[in-house]
Amino acid sequence: MIYVEYDAAHPMDQQLSIAQISVDSAFADVSHALAKAEEVSSAKYPAFWRQARRIGLRQSPLAVFAVRYLISETLPMYEISWNPSFEPEEGLDYSDEWIEEVVRVELPEDLDFIHIARMGNGQFQPVERIRKK
Numbered sequence: 001m002i003y004v005e006y007d008a009a010h011p012m013d014q015q016l017s018i019a020q021i022s023v024d025s026a027f028a029d030v031s032h033a034l035a036k037a038e039e040v041s042s043a044k045y046p047a048f049w050r051q052a053r054r055i056g057l058r059q060s061p062l063a064v065f066a067v068r069y070l071i072s073e074t075l076p077m078y079e080i081s082w083n084p085s086f087e088p089e090e091g092l093d094y095s096d097e098w099i100e101e102v103v104r105v106e107l108p109e110d111l112d113f114i115h116i117a118r119m120g121n122g123q124f125q126p127v128e129r130i131r132k133k
Helices: 012-028 030-044 046-055
Strands: 002-004 062-069 077-082 089-094 100-105 114-120 123-127
Touching: 002 012, 012 030, 012 062, 030 046, 030 062, 030 077, 030 114, 030 123, 046 089, 046 100
Parallel strands: 002 062
Antiparallel strands: 062 077, 077 114, 089 100, 114 123
């Protein structure tokens, strides 16, 4: 989903023209935005990511829900959260005592969003929901 915000001071046609300049590269950079979101999420949910890395997931636990162009911004913000299609995964790994064990990975129940601003090609940073110049 692409959202382009506008108001009386920033008319819709002007805002759409601005968004069209970078929308293709914004979609090409989705994997990089997800990687930045994983960094942010790893700090908040270390137990989840520790388990996920033990078995190597077959599916992405994070998904981009929207690419949003805020008023007065020329580059988008990605709205990222847990992937609603993610199915719990299991795999085998060794414990610290070298005992083989089953590792089960399920998404956390918290449904918060991570907002990642695209600052340029391959450049991203986490942001609060609202960015204004």
